Amino acid sequence: MIYNFNFYSSLLLITFSQGLIYSILILKKAIQTNRKANYWLSLFVLICSLYVAPWMLGFAGWYDNQPYRDFMFYMPFQHLFFVGPLMFFYIQSLLNPSFKINRKQLLHLVLGVVYLLYNFWIFIYDKIILKEYYYYADGIDKDFDEWYQILGQISMAVYFILSLIYYNRYQKLIVQISSNADAVLFKWIKTYLIAFLCMILLPLFFDFIKVLLPSKNEYESSWWFYLVYSIILYYIAITGYTNAIETKIGFEMSLFDRKPIILLTDNISNESFENDIIDTHFQDIEIDISPEIIVWKIKIESLIQSQKLYQNPELSLTEIAKKLESNSSIISRAINQGFGMNFNDFINNYRIEAVKEMFRNGEHKKSTLIGIAYDCGFNSKATFNRAFKKNTNFSPKEYLNTI
Known part of the structure; x- marks a missing residue:
């Protein structure tokens, strides 16, 4: 050759x-x-x-x-x-x-x-x-x-x-x-x-x-x-x-319109797709909250606080929907409209509050910062630092100096 x-x-x-x-x-x-x-x-x-x-x-x-x-x-x-x-x-x-x-x-x-x-x-x-x-x-x-x-x-x-x-x-x-x-x-x-x-x-x-x-x-x-x-x-x-x-996480979506995205989860059938859709065009603006949203808001807060679900680093919207015997569409809308934030920020706020509580109790003197972050549901140092900064405008070390 x-x-x-x-x-x-x-x-x-x-x-x-x-x-x-x-x-x-x-x-x-x-x-x-x-x-x-x-x-x-x-x-x-x-x-x-x-x-x-x-x-x-x-x-x-x-x-x-x-x-x-x-x-x-x-x-x-x-x-x-x-x-x-x-x-x-x-x-x-x-x-x-x-x-x-x-x-x-x-x-x-x-x-x-x-x-x-x-x-x-x-x-x-x-x-x-x-x-x-x-x-x-x-x-x-x-x-x-x-x-x-x-x-x-x-x-x-x-x-x-x-x-x-x-x-x-x-x-x-x-x-x-x-x-x-x-x-x-x-x-x-x-x-x-x-x-x-x-x-x-x-x-x-x-x-x-x-x-x-x-x-x-x-x-x-x-x-x-x-x-x-x-x-x-x-x-x-x-x-x-x-x-x-x-x-x-499986889903179906259209590229060329603003239709909500359909979550493909194990607990829904092909006939009920319309009941498990996520609107990704949520905007953080003040709107009148309906009585239904207020009811779901109370249920969500009670569930997360009583069972400390935020400690689960793999927690998903679908899991909360199952525990409340509802669907992802309703829970997502309740979090978006009721708390004015997306699901990821919503759960991270609970985790940050848990971290702050451990700081106030002096846990940072017994454990590392990343150890506390893991205990509160974070699964990486980068995510913890980014979420903490977003929530408090301080890094974890800077925040400790204010206590």
Whole structure:
């Protein structure tokens, strides 16, 4: 097999190989943990790694020698119409364990499949019917057609926006239903999406550089684009592989309207979805509280104080709804309107008050601050410090100085 090892082909071979290795490692992790999100991430990393292959193999001499040239022509490597949907599927399956592929979801893959069929037709016509180059008479790989590259980048941009909307709605949901929201906010997804955005903007940046600094050898100058692209992909692969955060809260939502989000819990049937919905567009404004909300407000306060539910770091809105023999929709609305805050802040306020009580009793002289925080229901130092600062405008140590 021909492979011309040089500076350009060797460095891209290293980054390409790392992409394949991480794709396999993520797939192995998916099989071991049975986490659907990792299957999508593995496929995403594989597809993005293949994107580099034409330039890597081109520098290795494959476009200059047969039968390698035909292999490069008729084997599509740059699956731009699959990249965006795979990223979107990964984000959805990571944040929503109830996410499943159905016929509606499969529509996202139509353009990618059409492009594969287009390449298959080119192969059939050139190699089997005509037995000579027709589509490839110009000697230019179809993966590099301008129309395909432009539409591919547009597709990726659309799915970046969809992923961002989905993540933002998830953030609004999780603080309404979990007392441990910080642990499952997947804050690293922000940098993950920024990295994906960089992949989308990279062609525009390098096109701009070419205008400012035109090169005599455009093929070699494009090598830098693929190197930077590979580095970004490497970051995405490592970040996704090392992620250990997992959420067990399933839901259904629409991306394009303000409809409340439906919680998919074990205690509700398909026929009663409308009774377990969460309005994520809660705003902290003063409104007239209905008598019904006042009744539920008293019940919620009594339950939490008597059973000290706030000490449970995994306490959820659904759990309180079960104890009160109600549903999440009613309890969420009662907390939002009755106390003027979301569920996460509501429970954290109880925890902070418990911490203050322990401070007043001198417990900080017998135990560490983080030990007290754990006893009161917090499960991380960062969450405790952030919640305490939000509640008191002081850090825990600063607050102790005021006692």
